[in-house]
Amino acid sequence: MRTPLLELRGVSKELPSGGRTLRILDAIDLSIAAGEFAAILGPSGSGKSTLLGLMAGLDRPTRGEVLLEGEAIHRMTEDELALLRRRKVGFVFQSYQLLSNLTARENVLLPLELTGQAGAGARATELLAAVGLGERGHHYPSQLSGGEQQRVALARAFGTRPPLLLADEPTGNLDSATGASILDALVRLRSESGTTLVLVTHDPAVAALADRRVHLRDGRIERDETAS
Ligand SMILES: Nc1ncnc2c1ncn2[C@@H]1O[C@H](COP(=O)(O)OP(=O)(O)O)[C@@H](O)[C@H]1O
């Protein structure tokens, strides 16, 4: 069997809370294969964002192991994690998280330049065009609508061709028509690039596009449906 792209083994996340321990994730075992598109579903507070943060190396488990391309990211130093995120993980957040003092194009360029990619300028141009913002590269985030900002965030996330793309309710702040167009762009970019995608969503129509639906409840995997 091939090594999974991402593997979580016995992952728990606990936080101290008023003298007690709050268990946010409880003994999660989950393997994501290279190229897979997995949707994470579950009620608010079930641990979806915490799970994505652990997959991205933005957070550490209390117990258990997180392996990305076979590397034990739960044991990495902060510097190693920062490098890993830059090279291997694209992240799309509900709140876009663009740098407000950079233009759309500069936001897309930054990770390309930080990773020393040849042809960064041409790649940024290509990506902005791919998300329908070829003419808007010189605009600052405050001059763009929410949907446009999220398109920039998509272009940024795919720029370095990361093996893993994580998206946490990327349409949560958008009206349904705009959200649908963002998801179209996300699904198209991912199928063109072959990137592994883990997407948190509340939308059953979006989840239906995924190869797999992982349902969380109270920090546990309640159901894991793989399309066969
Ligand atoms: N830093 C934190 N401090 C205290 N509680 C937290 C923290 N992060 C998450 N939680 C709690 O953990 C639970 C899961 O949170 P989260 O992963 O954000 O869920 P979801 O994304 O599914 O809504 C929630 O009850 C939330 O309040």
Ligand SMILES: [Mg+2]
């Ligand atoms: Mg969340």
